[in-house]
Amino acid sequence: MDKNIRFIQGNEVCVEGALYAGLDFFAGYPITPSTEIAEHLSSRLPRKGGKFIQMEDEIASMCAIIGASLTGKKVMTATSGPGFSLKQEALGYAIMTEIPCVIVNVQRGGPSTGLPTSVAQGDVMQARWGTHGDHAMIVLTASNHQDVFAITVEAFNLAETYRTPVVLLFDEVVGHMREKLVIPEPGVIPLVERLHTSVKDGVDYHPYLPREDGRLPMSDFGGVHRYNVTGLFHDMWGFPSSKPEIVQGLHRHLVDKIRNNVNQIMRYKEYYLDDAECVLISYGSSARSALHVVEQRRPRGERLGLLELQTLWPFPYQMIKDKCKHAKYVLVVEMNAGQVLRAVKRAVGDPERVFLANRVDGVFITPTDIRNILRIIMGKGA
Amino acid sequence: MAIKDYIRERFFPHLWCPGCGHGIVMNGMLHAIEKLGMSRNEIVMVSGIGCSSRISCYVDFHTLHTIHGRALAFATGVKLGLPELNVIVPMGDGDALAIGGNHFIHAARRNIDITAIVMNNRVYGMTGGQFSPLSGYGTKATTAPYKNIDHDFDIAQLAMAAGASFVARTTAYHVKQMTDIIRKAILHEGFSVVEILTQCPTYFGRKNKLGDAAEMMEWFKDFTTPIGSKAKKENDDLIERGIFVQKEIPEYCEEYDKIIEHAMKGS
Numbered sequence: 182m183d184k185n186i187r188f189i190q191g192n193e194v195c196v197e198g199a200l201y202a203g204l205d206f207f208a209g210y211p212i213t214p215s216t217e218i219a220e221h222l223s224s225r226l227p228r229k230g231g232k233f234i235q236m237e238d239e240i241a242s243m244c245a246i247i248g249a250s251l252t253g254k255k256v257m258t259a260t261s262g263p264g265f266s267l268k269q270e271a272l273g274y275a276i277m278t279e280i281p282c283v284i285v286n287v288q289r290g291g292p293s294t295g296l297p298t299s300v301a302q303g304d305v306m307q308a309r310w311g312t313h314g315d316h317a318m319i320v321l322t323a324s325n326h327q328d329v330f331a332i333t334v335e336a337f338n339l340a341e342t343y344r345t346p347v348v349l350l351f352d353e354v355v356g357h358m359r360e361k362l363v364i365p366e367p368g369v370i371p372l373v374e375r376l377h378t379s380v381k382d383g384v385d386y387h388p389y390l391p392r393e394d395g396r397l398p399m400s401d402f403g404g405v406h407r408y409n410v411t412g413l414f415h416d417m418w419g420f421p422s423s424k425p426e427i428v429q430g431l432h433r434h435l436v437d438k439i440r441n442n443v444n445q446i447m448r449y450k451e452y453y454l455d456d457a458e459c460v461l462i463s464y465g466s467s468a469r470s471a472l473h474v475v476e477q478r479r480p481r482g483e484r485l486g487l488l489e490l491q492t493l494w495p496f497p498y499q500m501i502k503d504k505c506k507h508a509k510y511v512l513v514v515e516m517n518a519g520q521v522l523r524a525v526k527r528a529v530g531d532p533e534r535v536f537l538a539n540r541v542d543g544v545f546i547t548p549t550d551i552r553n554i555l556r557i558i559m560g561k562g563a
Numbered sequence: 564m565a566i567k568d569y570i571r572e573r574f575f576p577h578l579w580c581p582g583c584g585h586g587i588v589m590n591g592m593l594h595a596i597e598k599l600g601m602s603r604n605e606i607v608m609v610s611g612i613g614c615s616s617r618i619s620c621y622v623d624f625h626t627l628h629t630i631h632g633r634a635l636a637f638a639t640g641v642k643l644g645l646p647e648l649n650v651i652v653p654m655g656d657g658d659a660l661a662i663g664g665n666h667f668i669h670a671a672r673r674n675i676d677i678t679a680i681v682m683n684n685r686v687y688g689m690t691g692g693q694f695s696p697l698s699g700y701g702t703k704a705t706t707a708p709y710k711n712i713d714h715d716f717d718i719a720q721l722a723m724a725a726g727a728s729f730v731a732r733t734t735a736y737h738v739k740q741m742t743d744i745i746r747k748a749i750l751h752e753g754f755s756v757v758e759i760l761t762q763c764p765t766y767f768g769r770k771n772k773l774g775d776a777a778e779m780m781e782w783f784k785d786f787t788t789p790i791g792s793k794a795k796k797e798n799d800d801l802i803e804r805g806i807f808v809q810k811e812i813p814e815y816c817e818e819y820d821k822i823i824e825h826a827m828k829g830s
């Protein structure tokens with residue numbers, strides 16, 4: 182058997198993707214349904230000289246990966262709803278200080294302790310707005326193991342490119358489901374490594390002065406450049422400042438570096454959209470049921486198509502508007518009260534043709550659930 | 564290297580009040596580092612939020628000024644990421660022991676080679692004089708206008724109980740001892756805690772009618788005594804100064820290296 186073919190859980194696929202991307206440091210805290218990520222990494226990381234640490238709480242795990250990233254390491258933590266809530270302040274710190282890191286949230290039912298072992302997709306908005314203050318976020322997701330692998334690698338690449346935390350928003354079904362994964366040979370998926378400054382020792386290094394292309398070359402702690410990192414608004418040396426022009430400049434930079442690159446960050450998949458009369462929009466495990474409905478109905482001549490989102494934030498408003506241009510109906514399929522639905526309504530312009538197929542009871546949304554809604558909207562089918 | 568070279572002078576003036584103890588601690592810390600002849604590139608200073616935490620901004624090391632209470636968690640990531648670095652964490656009493664209490668005991672338990680310097684001025688200074696877990700019963704603060712009914716705890720005892728392998732206490736008055744203790748704490752391989760009683764004349768002093776900075780420092784002189792002194796036996800209210808514990812136990816990063824060695828053999 183080809184040793185690159187595995188039959189494993191989604192959480193383990195995330196581990197494989199992270200290791201492929203060059204993960205060297207993981208800090209975590211046990212929480213269902215993401216714990217397998219920590220378990221596997223506690224075994225895998227030391228085998229390649231990397232490090233795993235189980236911290237005293239969720240907050241500490243987030244802080245530890247930020248500290249380790251400053252020493253030049255590729256870092257990750259993994260959690261689920263309640264833990265993701267706890268990490269928000271430190272997540273904001275990584276945004277403000279522009280420190281690359283990857284945060285996995287294997288979603289479960291919420292709010293609060295909610296449904297620890299059941300599926301939900303209720304953290305889409307929290308992933309976007311969970312930490313305080315204006316900011317931009319990159320949030321990615323995937324629906325099957327091959328894509329979970331690729332999007333995990335992508336998360337590390339985007340974290341390095343934009344010097345920002347990237348959230349991988351999986352869900353309980355993707356995390357615990359077992360299916361086939363073919364691990365690509367090294368080099369097949371390109372990796373983005375840390376961009377280090379070329380400024381020489383003794384020359385004034387400005388850790389927070391973006392280059393013309395907007396990127397900020399880093400200098401690892403322990404290197405020749407000593408600088409300050411702070412969560413306060415700061416100048417190009419990283420020194421605290423409340424001068425309005427400095428505050429405004431940094432604020433703009435933090436938002437614009439993501440917002441102006443929506444098209445570079447945007448990942449999605451499309452199925453049968455060309456002539457689709459009804460466009461289903463879905464993501465994560467919900468997209469599996471949506472795809473099933475589309476593929477089942479196509480042979481019967483029903484013009485259904487699927488747009489599967491992999492980048493949830495920055496939200497690809499323009500792309501969605503374009504893809505839905507000719508659709509009579511747009512049906513958002515998700516396991517929450519309509520978090521992506523609202524963004525899609527904003528995107529398409531005429532919200533009357535946008536509908537929701539959802540479940541919020543901890544039960545996985547099935548093709549039948551979707552068909553039932555389709556029947557109401559389109560008035561046909563079984 | 565001259566002490567001045569350890570300071571980022573271009574970021575002065577500092578924000579501390581006249582008479583604040585934090586400048587004295589910074590001075591003691593830099594003298595200790597100078598005595599050790601350490602290069603600036605091998606030191607990382609990680610701090611949280613509060614008046615004392617601003618020390619990290621003013622010193623010319625790799626400096627990480629983080630969020631309230633979490634400095635030791637960030638520092639753990641830095642240290643484990645690159646164990647050859649010397650990681651020093653200046654903290655206030657509220658930062659270290661209220662919001663950051665969990666990280667404090669667990670860093671001690673792990674015995675990771677980090678030097679924690681807790682400046683205990685018994686008050687939240689930056690937010691304007693609220694009582695801290697170290698203020699103590701009967702003190703006054705802006706959030707304890709009648710009197711504080713929260714009991715304090717003993718930082719040194721807490722650190723020892725949690726497993727710290729180096730624990731000491733000194734004051735802003737005893738600068739020579741402070742420098743010596745910090746030097747030993749940095750040299751120590753394991754988690755070291757140095758509690759330094761410091762004065763906040765602006766809030767703790769004013770609210771509790773303790774006089775100006777000089778008078779508060781006189782208090783440190785009069786009400787502290789070397790560990791195990793005769794004076795302590797005669798007056799148990801005196802606060803002991805000196806090194807309480809200094810022991811060799813396995814250090815976390817070294818232990819992790821052994822895990823790596825073991826895991827690599829197996830794979």
Ligand code: SF4
Nearest residue numbers: 579580583614688763
């Ligand atoms: S408020 Fe107190 S602790 Fe803060 S700088 Fe002033 S004197 Fe120092």
